[in-house]
Structures are given as C-alpha cells and as structure tokens.
Amino acid sequence: MNKQEVSGGEALMLSLQEEAVDLVFGYPGGASLHIYDALFQQQAVQHVLVRHEQGAVHAADGYARATGKPGVIFVTSGPGATNAITGLATAFMDSTPVVVISSQVKSHLIGTDSFQETDMIGVSRPVVKHSYLVKKPEEIPKVVKEAFHVATTGRPGPVVIDIPKDLTDASYNFKFSYPKEIDIRSYKPVDEGHSGQIKKAVKALLRSKRPIIYSGGGVIQGNASEELTKLVRLLNFPVTNTLMGLGAYPGTDPLFVGMLGMHGTYEANMAMHNSDLILAVGARFDDRITNSPDLFALDAKKIHIDVDPASLSKIIAVDIPIVGSAKTCLSQLIEELEKEKYEIDKDSLEPWWDQINNWKKEHGLDHNLVDKAPPKGKILPQQVVQSLYRETKGDAFITSDVGQHQMFAAQYYHFDKPRRWINSGGLGTMGFGLPAAIGVQLAHPGSVVACITGEGSIQMCIQELSTCLQYGLPLKIININNQSLGMVKQWQDMQYGGRLSESTYQGSLPDFIALTESFGHVGMKVEKYEDLQKSMEECFKMTDKLVFMDIYVDPDEHVYPMLEAGKSMQDMWLDKDKKTWE
Amino acid sequence: MKRVLAVLMENQAGALSRVVGLFSQRGYNIESLIVAPTEDPTLSRLTMTTIGDEKVIQQITKQLNKLIDVVKVIDLSASDYSESELMIIKLSNHKDTIKKIEELGGSIIYQDETILNAEFIGTSSAMDKVLSTWDDKNLLEVVRTGILGLSSNAKTLTI
Numbered sequence: 001m002n003k004q005e006v007s008g009g010e011a012l013m014l015s016l017q018e019e020a021v022d023l024v025f026g027y028p029g030g031a032s033l034h035i036y037d038a039l040f041q042q043q044a045v046q047h048v049l050v051r052h053e054q055g056a057v058h059a060a061d062g063y064a065r066a067t068g069k070p071g072v073i074f075v076t077s078g079p080g081a082t083n084a085i086t087g088l089a090t091a092f093m094d095s096t097p098v099v100v101i102s103s104q105v106k107s108h109l110i111g112t113d114s115f116q117e118t119d120m121i122g123v124s125r126p127v128v129k130h131s132y133l134v135k136k137p138e139e140i141p142k143v144v145k146e147a148f149h150v151a152t153t154g155r156p157g158p159v160v161i162d163i164p165k166d167l168t169d170a171s172y173n174f175k176f177s178y179p180k181e182i183d184i185r186s187y188k189p190v191d192e193g194h195s196g197q198i199k200k201a202v203k204a205l206l207r208s209k210r211p212i213i214y215s216g217g218g219v220i221q222g223n224a225s226e227e228l229t230k231l232v233r234l235l236n237f238p239v240t241n242t243l244m245g246l247g248a249y250p251g252t253d254p255l256f257v258g259m260l261g262m263h264g265t266y267e268a269n270m271a272m273h274n275s276d277l278i279l280a281v282g283a284r285f286d287d288r289i290t291n292s293p294d295l296f297a298l299d300a301k302k303i304h305i306d307v308d309p310a311s312l313s314k315i316i317a318v319d320i321p322i323v324g325s326a327k328t329c330l331s332q333l334i335e336e337l338e339k340e341k342y343e344i345d346k347d348s349l350e351p352w353w354d355q356i357n358n359w360k361k362e363h364g365l366d367h368n369l370v371d372k373a374p375p376k377g378k379i380l381p382q383q384v385v386q387s388l389y390r391e392t393k394g395d396a397f398i399t400s401d402v403g404q405h406q407m408f409a410a411q412y413y414h415f416d417k418p419r420r421w422i423n424s425g426g427l428g429t430m431g432f433g434l435p436a437a438i439g440v441q442l443a444h445p446g447s448v449v450a451c452i453t454g455e456g457s458i459q460m461c462i463q464e465l466s467t468c469l470q471y472g473l474p475l476k477i478i479n480i481n482n483q484s485l486g487m488v489k490q491w492q493d494m495q496y497g498g499r500l501s502e503s504t505y506q507g508s509l510p511d512f513i514a515l516t517e518s519f520g521h522v523g524m525k526v527e528k529y530e531d532l533q534k535s536m537e538e539c540f541k542m543t544d545k546l547v548f549m550d551i552y553v554d555p556d557e558h559v560y561p562m563l564e565a566g567k568s569m570q571d572m573w574l575d576k577d578k579k580t581w582e
Numbered sequence: 583m584k585r586v587l588a589v590l591m592e593n594q595a596g597a598l599s600r601v602v603g604l605f606s607q608r609g610y611n612i613e614s615l616i617v618a619p620t621e622d623p624t625l626s627r628l629t630m631t632t633i634g635d636e637k638v639i640q641q642i643t644k645q646l647n648k649l650i651d652v653v654k655v656i657d658l659s660a661s662d663y664s665e666s667e668l669m670i671i672k673l674s675n676h677k678d679t680i681k682k683i684e685e686l687g688g689s690i691i692y693q694d695e696t697i698l699n700a701e702f703i704g705t706s707s708a709m710d711k712v713l714s715t716w717d718d719k720n721l722l723e724v725v726r727t728g729i730l731g732l733s734s735n736a737k738t739l740t741i
Contacts, residue, residue: 121596126607130650133596150650185741186592186653310644313637 006176008137009038009168012101015144017044018178021072023063023442024048025056029076030116031103034168036074048442048471051463053080055435057087058461060098062399062436065422066443068223070097070151077103077165078116082123086429088158089127093426094244095221097156099147100124104133104164120162129157137167141178149182154189155308156221189307193324198332201279201303201320205333206342208277208301210352211237214260214289217244217425218282218306219326225249225418227330228281234337236346238356240268242283243410244425251414252394257356258365261289263407263559266363266572266580271356272297273570280304282326285315286426295568305329363561363574365411370533378554379529381405381480385412388450388478391536396448396476397440399423401433401457404486407559409452431460434477438464441473448540450476455509455550456485465519468546476539477548479512482555490558494573516548526551584613585639586665586731588739589628589646590654593619597651601628604649610634610642614728625653625741629731653741662734669702669709672723673716686712697722 006014012035016024025048028036039047050056053075060071071091075084081102091098104110105117121131130150132143143161151159205211213235219228225248232239232255239249240260249256258265260272272278278300283289285304290296293315304311304318305326312321322329337344370386385408388396394414400406400423415421422440424432437451458479468475482489485503492500513523522545526535532551539547561572564579571581591597598617605612613631620627632642639657646655658665670691673679675698683690683700692699702712706729713724733739 122599125600125603131596184650187650308648310641310648314641 004176005173007034007038007168007170007173008140008163009034009170010041011137011140011174011176012144012163012168013038013042013045014176015141015178016072017042018141019070019144019148021045021070024072024074025050025060025063025439026074027053027056027076027080028074029080029103031077031105031165032074032080034165034170035101035103035163037170038168039074047074048438048467050435050438050467052461053083054086054431055438055461055464055467057084057098057100058090058429058432058435059439059442059464061087061091061096062422062439063443064091064096064098064439065436066397066419066440068221068419070099070148071439073098073100075100075102076116077105077120078118080116081118081120081162085124085127086431088124088160090424090427090429090432091158092127092129094217094424095156096158097151098158099151100158100160102160102162103168104162106166107164108166110164120160124160127158128160131160132162134161134163134167137172138174140167141176145179145182146184149184150187154187155218189325190309190323191325191328193305193322193329193332195332197320197322198329198336201322202333202336202340202342204277204301204303204320205235205279206344209348210274210276211235211279211349212257212271212275212277213237213239213279213281214242214272214283215239215245215248215281216242216283219245219248220282220418222282222307222326223418224282224326224330227327227334231330231334234334235344236349237279238271238353240264240272242289242425243423245283246410246421247415247418250416252416257360259410260569262563263411263561265360265365265411266561266574267356267359269561269563269569269572270359273568274355275300277301278303280306281330282306284311287315290316291563291569291571292566297569367412374529374554376554377529379526379532379551381408381482381553381557382412383529383532384478384480384551384553385409385452387532387536388452389413391533391540392448392450396420396450397422397437397444399433399437399440399449399451401451401453401460402428402430403454403457404482404490404557404559405452405454405457405480407487408480411559430457433457434461434475435464437475437477438467438471438473441475442471448476450478452478452480454486455479455481455483455512459510462515465516465521465546469520473546474542474544475546477546479548479550480553481509481512481550482553482557483509484555486555487559489555493558512548512550521546521548523548523550583633583635584659585632585634586658586663586729587630587632587643587646588656588658588731589630589652590620590739590741591626591628591649592651592653593624593626594651597626598628600649600651601646604645605632608641608645610638614726616728616730627739629658629729631729654739656733656739658731658733663731664734665705665729665731666703667706667709667729668727669712670725671700671702671713671716671721673698673700674720674722676720679720682715686715688712
C-alpha cells in the first residue's frame with residue numbers, strides 16, 4: 001500500500017485509514033468534491049452525511065467523548081468551514097480530540113475573495129489547539145499524522161487541516177508513504193509527575209483532616225477513572241466531580257458527594273468551602289466552580305494535577321502543582337502510598353464524614369421525587385430525569401443540551417461509568433445534544449442512547465432528525481418542555497424582577513409530535529404525572545425506533561442549589577425563598 | 583511592570599498570528615514586538631515587551647509555550663539583560679541640526695535641503711531622552727523598532 005501512486009484525495013483517505021479512522025462525519029461541497037470522490041472509491045472509512053456542518057462536528061465530538069478516539073469531520077470551504085466553528089469551539093472548551101478537514105478554494109484563488117472562500121485558519125485560530133494549511137499534496141500524510149498526534153495527546157483538543165482543492169485533484173499523483181514516527185520539537189506533553197511533588201502531595205494528603213478530591217473532565221479524557229477510584233477508596237476521602245467529570249467516580253458510591261459548583265450539591269460545595277485540603281485532578285477551577293476566587297476554600301491547601309501547565313495557578317494559587325497526565329500521576333500517588341506503607345488513619349476522618357453526612361441530611365437532593373405526585377399537578381423536570389434513570393437502570397449513554405434540563409440531568413442521573421455523560425460544559429452550546437447522540441449511537445450501536453434536551457435547545461439542531469432516519473439510529477429524545485428558555489427565565493425570575501424578556505415563545509412552539517413523525521420517527525406527548533413512568537417504559541420498549549418524548553413540565557421550576565454570584569462556595573440559594581447566608 | 587520576553591518559534595506562515603492572537607484573545611498587552619528569522623532559517627526570534635504582574639507574566643509564558651509553533655520562551659527581565667532599540671527620526675534641516683544629532687550620538691542616514699533622517703541606537707529610555715530634546719516643530723516623524731533583548735549571562739536561547 002505504501003508504494004502506490006495516489007492523488008492527494010486518495011492520500012488523505014489512506015492517511016485516515018492509517019489512523020484507524022472508521023467513521024467520518026461531514027457534508028460535501030464544491031471544494032471538497034475531489035475528497036468525496038476519493039472517499040467513494042474506498043470502503044475502510046465510512047461517512048455519515050449530516051444536515052448541517054455544526055451537527056457534523058458535534059456528532060464527531062460525541063463519538064470522541066464516548067470512545068476516546070478522535071472524531072473526524074469533512075467540511076467544504078466557506079460556509080461549510082464557518083458552520084463548523086461552533087462545533088470547534090465546543091470541542092476546544094471541553095478539550096476533546098476532533099480533527100476537522102476543511103477544503104479550501106484552489107491555491108491560486110486564495111486571497112482573491114473567490115466563491116466560497118473563507119480564511120479558515122484565521123477564523124478558527126482562537127478555538128483550535130492547532131491548525132495546518134496544506135501547501136503541497138505530498139505533505140498530506142505528514143500533516144494528518146501530526147494533526148492526530150496533536151489532537152489526541154497532552155490536553156486533547158480540536159485540530160483543523162485546511163486543504164486547497166487543487167491539492168486533492170486526481171490528475172496529480174505521487175508516491176504515498178505514511179510516517180511511522182512523529183517528532184514535533186516544540187510539543188512534548190509531560191506524562192509523569194515530578195517525584196518530589198508526588199511525595200509532598202502524599203504527605204499533605206495524609207496530614208489532612210478535612211480533605212476532598214475534586215476531579216474533572218481530565219480524568220475522563222485521560223482514562224484515569226480506575227486510578228481515581230482506587231485512590232479515593234484507599235484514602236476513604238470524599239470525592240466530588242465537576243459537570244465534565246461526572247462518571248469518573250461511580251455516582252452511586254457512598255464516598256461520592258455529588259457534583260460541585262454553580263448547581264452542585266449542598267454537601268459538595270460545603271465540603272469544598274470548609275476543607276483543609278483539596279486534591280484537584282484534571283479540573284481547572286473555572287468560574288462555575290469557584291464562585292469568587294478570592295473567597296474560595298481559604299483554609300485549604302491545594303494540590304493540582306493537570307496535563308496542561310497553563311491550568312495550574314491560573315485562577316487559584318496552588319500549593320503543590322503537579323504537571324502530568326491524570327492516569328500516570330494518580331498511579332504515582334497510589335504507588336507512593338503503597339510503597340511507603342503509610343498508615344492511613346481512616347478513623348481520623350470520622351468527624352469530617354459526620355459533618356458531610358449532616359450537610360447531606362440537611363439539604364441534600366431528593367432522589368425519590370418521582371415517587372410523589374407533584375404539588376402543583378404539573379410534572380417536575382427532576383421527575384423526568386429520575387424516571388429516565390430508573391427506566392434505563394442508570395446504564396444509558398446520556399447526552400444533553402444546555403440549560404436547566406442539563407443541570408437536572410447532571411444532578412439526578414447517577415453516572416457510574418466514565419464516558420456515559422456527554423454534554424457541552426465549557427462553551428455551553430445549545431444544539432449539541434442531538435448530533436452528539438448521533439455520534440455516540442454510531443460508536444455504540446447496541447447501547448441505549450438518550451438525549452435530554454429542552455424545547456429551546458432541540459430546535460437549534462433539529463434538522464439532524466433526518467440524519468437519524470438515514471442511518472437508522474434509535475435514539476431516545478427526552479424533551480423537557482417547559483415552554484420557555486428555562487435557565488434564562490430562572491435568572492430573570494431571580495434577578496430581573498420576573499421580567500421575562502424574550503424567554504418565552506408566545507404560543508409559537510411547533511407540534512413536536514407531528515414534526516418528529518414528518519422526519520419518519522415516533523413522537524409521544526406526556527402531560528400528566530400519572531403517565532410519566534408508563535410512557536417512559538413504552539418509549540424504551542421501542543428499541544429499534546427513534547422516539548421523541550415531548551414531556552410538558554412545570555415552567556416555574558428552578559434549579560437549586562445555586563451559588564450566589566460574588567460570594568463564596570457556601571453561599572447558595574436552596575430554593576426560591578431559602579438562602580444559606582444572612 | 584514592564585517585562586521583556588524572548589520567544590523562539592517556528593519560522594512558518596501563521597505562527598506570528600497565533601502569538602499576536604493569543605495576546606488579544608486573553609487580554610494581555612503588547613507594548614512592542616519585533617520579529618525576524620534567526621541564523622537557523624527554520625526559526626524566528628521574537629522579542630516582546632509587555633506589562634503585567636508576576637501572575638500575568640507566568641500565564642503569558644505558559645500560554646505561549648502551549649502554542650505548538652512556539653519552541654521556547656524566556657522572560658529576559660527575570661534576570662539581568664541587555665536591551666537596545668533602533669530609532670529613525672525625520673527632522674527639519676536647520677543649520678545647527680547636524681551638530682545636535684552628532685552630540686546625541688546619532689548618525690545621519692539621509693539629508694537634503696529641507697529634511698534630515700537620523701538614526702539612533704540605545705535603550706528605550708535613551709531614545710525617549712533623545713526625542714525630548716527636540717521641539718515638535720522640528721521633529722517631523724519618528725519610527726522605532728521596539729526593544730530587542732539578550733540575557734546578560736552565558737546562557738543562550740537556542741534549541
């Protein structure tokens with residue numbers, strides 16, 4: 001294979017095969033015709049035709065998050081490329097490995113404002129880990145090799161390869177050979193943590209009386225869940241996960257205190273605030289976690305493990321920074337604990353655990369809301385998530401969109417395994433859920449994949465229902481319909497005197513059932529609490545069909561707890577009238 | 583606080599835009615920036631002056647290092663360093679102008695009956711001082727390169 005004469009387009013397809021790519025998401029256009037012709041003439045790489053390039057990137061991103069393998073996207077020049085930007089920014093903020101191969105106008109037309117020309121390298125620059133403008137067909141194999149290496153190693157992230165149309169033309173052929181090794185002199189991610197820092201960290205862990213382990217998406221991306229779980233159990237420490245980190249530690253385990261941050265559990269936020277030691281792993285102390293940085297966990301010594309040195313002491317000054325991959329550094333901590341036969345005095349943590357369990361008893365989340373008829377008669381959004389959790393036995397892949405439903409899903413669906421919870425945490429991209437679910441379902445054809453969404457988010461990429469029919473994807477779409485942009489409305493209720501500026505639709509919502517059916521799928525409408533569980537059962541019985549459940553819920557429900565802006569992590573709204581301060 | 587950073591980066595199209603983009607994207611200041619290929623034609627060397635406290639400079643350094651095109655970054659101002667700047671000014675040609683330029687250590691690189699172009703080399707503050715000796719009427723135009731810097735010890739910025 002390495003000796004044949006090939007065109008640039010064929011070289012691209014062969015390079016993708018070398019990277020073991022089996023699936024590409026994309027949308028063809030003028031500048032990518034040569035590439036699509038090369039795609040047509042081979043079998044190893046399959047293509048999924050989406051209905052909008054944003055959907056392609058989200059689908060590839062979902063595929064990447066669910067598998068750990070890079071997601072690959074083909075888009076054409078101009079609008080094809082710009083439509084991919086939201087997807088790139090989403091992947092960038094959540095550090096997921098995707099490679100966008102955008103076509104560009106012919107080399108001699110670049111810079112002339114030609115038809116469907118956009119400076120993709122320029123437009124995408126702030127939202128990619130790196131990008132390449134290919135200059136010669138012969139460069140394609142090396143660029144692909146480098147791009148996949150950069151996208152998947154260190155702190156993963158999106159990479160763009162922009163290829164002018166003439167470079168993929170079948171009229172020019174050259175000898176294909178794929179590089180075996182890659183060496184980028186300016187890019188050498190660190191894997192192993194500094195041994196002195198590891199020793200220091202272990203000593204600090206053992207000295208602490210009120211510790212907490214705070215882990216984020218880096219543990220999932222870095223495939224370090226096993227190591228995290230082992231360390232937590234070895235130490236008997238409480239552990240909290242960020243929105244991006246859910247599933248890294250089993251959500252049903254007694255040492256798990258729930259998600260932390262803006263809508264984290266009372267006990268997780270209180271434990272963070274009152275701790276004397278925080279071990280942060282693959283998390284980045286972002287503003288949705290810390291609340292005011294200058295009031296953040298003032299008594300706590302901070303240990304921070306991250307593969308990205310720039311994440312260390314960026315927002316919160318760290319006492320023991322450790323640069324390295326989550327997997328290797330956690331293994332080093334475990335090894336150090338075991339090697340030195342340190343005595344782990346689990347009894348000394350008892351008062352701390354009593355305190356945490358008290359917090360949980362006082363204001364913990366009620367995970368059995370679904371058993372009680374809702375007070376106002378309208379289904380509560382929390383009940384929908386709980387009903388879904390029970391029906392899927394907690395073992396589904398769940399994607400979500402952005403807003404209240406996303407927070408309810410994070411709070412009430414307990415994720416016991418990594419890569420099961422797929423959402424846009426960093427960028428907060430409405431429209432992510434449905435295309436992401438497409439990628440997840442294609443990655444795991446036999447598994448149950450549900451998309452928790454809202455009537456606002458789902459309309460942002462609803463065209464992908466058509467893609468689902470083309471590829472026979474039996475997704476379950478759980479539309480938590482509160483007839484308003486719920487999170488916007490919540491803030492307007494709480495901070496803008498209830499002035500609902502442009503957050504409702506004035507009766508203009510589509511008939512989602514008819515809409516779903518017109519796309520060739522099954523629609524179900526649920527309005528009564530009494531029908532919820534039964535409908536959920538019915539939905540999941542249709543294993544070979546896409547089912548869109550349009551579930552009408554109480555539009556006045558808010559997400560709590562909620563951190564009060566400008567204060568610390570212990571300052572939370574617990575419901576509409578109850579706050580923890582004053 | 584003024585800081586001088588030296589950056590070695592791949593001499594490639596787009597590399598500079600990534601560095602400059604990083605500064606605007608993350609809200610860092612660039613006071614001056616100067617870039618040229620090095621004796622190794624695959625590398626460019628960039629000297630930039632920026633303003634920030636220790637924490638900001640640390641972030642800038644880390645974020646620069648994160649760029650794939652950036653090979654090495656050092657904060658020259660973290661220890662002793664030498665700096666120099668080239669300045670060319672355009673002056674009205676009066677009878678005592680040439681003498682004054684020579685007194686200030688400059689050299690004339692162009693002259694005709696009405697104007698003179700004079701070149702000065704030195705630290706930024708020396709250049710500021712030179713400028714302050716002329717009144718606005720005679721000083722027609724100024725162009726400065728921004729600071730070039732080298733560490734003042736045996737260590738070198740190479741790969």
